[in-house]
Amino acid sequence: MSDFNKDFLFGVATASYQVEGAYNEDGRSMSIWDTFCRQDGKVYKGHNGDVACDHYHLYKDDVKMMKDLGIEAYRFSIAWPRIFPEKGHYNPKGIDFYKRLTDELLKNDIKPFVTIYHWDLPQWADDLGGWLNREVVDWFGEYVSKLFNELGGYIRNWITLNEPWCSSFLSYFIGEHAPGHKDLGEAVLVSHNLLLAHGKAVEIFRDINSSDSKIGITLNLNEVFPATDSPEDKAAARIADGFQNRWFLDPIFKGEYPKDMLELFGKYAKTDFITDGDLKRISQKLDFLGVNYYTRAVVKKGNDGILNAEQIDVDNEKTEMGWEVYPESLYNILMRLKNEYTFDLPLYITENGAAYKDVVSDDGHVHDEKRVEFLKKHFKQAKRFIDDGGNLRGYFVWSLMDNFEWAHGYSKRFGIVYVDYETEKRILKDSALWYKNLISTRTI
Numbered sequence: 001m002s003d004f005n006k007d008f009l010f011g012v013a014t015a016s017y018q019v020e021g022a023y024n025e026d027g028r029s030m031s032i033w034d035t036f037c038r039q040d041g042k043v044y045k046g047h048n049g050d051v052a053c054d055h056y057h058l059y060k061d062d063v064k065m066m067k068d069l070g071i072e073a074y075r076f077s078i079a080w081p082r083i084f085p086e087k088g089h090y091n092p093k094g095i096d097f098y099k100r101l102t103d104e105l106l107k108n109d110i111k112p113f114v115t116i117y118h119w120d121l122p123q124w125a126d127d128l129g130g131w132l133n134r135e136v137v138d139w140f141g142e143y144v145s146k147l148f149n150e151l152g153g154y155i156r157n158w159i160t161l162n163e164p165w166c167s168s169f170l171s172y173f174i175g176e177h178a179p180g181h182k183d184l185g186e187a188v189l190v191s192h193n194l195l196l197a198h199g200k201a202v203e204i205f206r207d208i209n210s211s212d213s214k215i216g217i218t219l220n221l222n223e224v225f226p227a228t229d230s231p232e233d234k235a236a237a238r239i240a241d242g243f244q245n246r247w248f249l250d251p252i253f254k255g256e257y258p259k260d261m262l263e264l265f266g267k268y269a270k271t272d273f274i275t276d277g278d279l280k281r282i283s284q285k286l287d288f289l290g291v292n293y294y295t296r297a298v299v300k301k302g303n304d305g306i307l308n309a310e311q312i313d314v315d316n317e318k319t320e321m322g323w324e325v326y327p328e329s330l331y332n333i334l335m336r337l338k339n340e341y342t343f344d345l346p347l348y349i350t351e352n353g354a355a356y357k358d359v360v361s362d363d364g365h366v367h368d369e370k371r372v373e374f375l376k377k378h379f380k381q382a383k384r385f386i387d388d389g390g391n392l393r394g395y396f397v398w399s400l401m402d403n404f405e406w407a408h409g410y411s412k413r414f415g416i417v418y419v420d421y422e423t424e425k426r427i428l429k430d431s432a433l434w435y436k437n438l439i440s441t442r443t444i
């Protein structure tokens with residue numbers, strides 16, 4: 001058994017579109033996800049975020065629930081369509097919600113960690129090209145300037161983007177997420193504009209915020225294993241690692257895109273998307289890196305004619321998402337970051353958790369043993385990293401409560417708190433009680 005020190009932050013995470021609801025309240029305009037949900041066949045049973053967990057109205061109860069659990073930090077995202085419902089049109093009512101939420105958190109000694117962009121791009125921006133249009137960097141700059149000026153005095157920890165891999169490759173190449181395009185060249189351009197927007201936000205942040213405020217980015221990273229020791233499978237694993245991890249880590253921390261991926265993507269990229277000064281903007285010094293970890297990948301040589309790397313099914317324990325439970329890769333990813341990219345830069349696990357088939361038992365409780373075991377194994381790997389000299393500052397469990405799981409709608413439950421969507425009633429799962437005990441003892 002070993003202890004997490006007193007400064008380590010035990011948190012939980014959510015995101016605006018997944019929990020808030022109030023999709024058209026107080027001036028909020030449509031986002032690309034409101035649009036995507038309304039397209040046939042895109043989201044499980046046509047679910048959408050119109051109401052979600054109604055966090056917009058129930059946030060005080062949710063903050064009290066966090067307080068009662070001893071939660072020390074809450075990672076949430078701000079909905080850009082609340083702040084700028086139209087191009088150039090600022091909506092003070094939108095900011096007011098986040099001031100109320102932040103005020104409630106601070107009153108309860110819970111540190112706010114804010115994700116500036118967690119995928120709900122305003123539809124007006126997408127109508128003008130969205131992340132495909134380099135002008136989005138300026139629209140993002142206007143958005144973040146308003147956030148820093150209005151909330152910078154209360155919020156000390158800022159995350160520019162959540163998982164740019166999802167906002168680019170999952171959304172513009174694989175097509176599973178909004179806006180649902182399937183064009184690798186577009187996805188490459190989008191990934192670059194996302195990173196430029198990230199860099200723009202850091203520049204503005206450095207101009208506006210005091211030094212005791214911190215800014216970083218959150219990347220979803222995995223560890224890639226070759227299915228066999230064959231040269232073909234090893235080569236496929238290298239490409240898959242470039243596609244998922246190095247394409248973002250290298251420009252941010254090394255100031256250059258990985259050459260192998262640049263060569264591969266170069267065949268598809270629509271335009272010569274990198275201009276002078278871009279990489280300097282993208283690779284500015286950060287105060288921390290957020291890591292979202294869920295599972296590893298095992299790949300073999302594929303024949304899709306593009307990446308030629310195909311993930312294989314592994315005969316091992318899986319979550320309800322079909323993701324292999326592989327805690328060791330959390331440690332391995334953190335050690336790789338420490339040794340190759342971030343060195344002594346503070347790291348946060350900004351998301352880790354699992355979906356399981358949760359049901360309310362006759363006793364009125366949700367006995368989610370598998371989630372308790374999942375979290376226990378992963379917290380142990382996090383502690384192992386700290387014991388081996390890693391500068392891990394905190395851990396945000398995904399998620400505080402069951403919520404809208406994107407293309408899966410409400411069919412996947414990641415929360416440590418169960419949500420009855422008919423009544424919006426919250427029920428603490430056993431994992432919430434386990435977490436409460438971990439936080440109070442600080443011992444894993």
Ligand SMILES: OC[C@H]1NNC[C@@H](O)[C@@H]1O
Pocket residue numbers: 015018163292351398404405406414
């Ligand atoms: O799939 C689980 C989570 N992964 N990271 C981003 C979040 O928005 C997802 O719900």
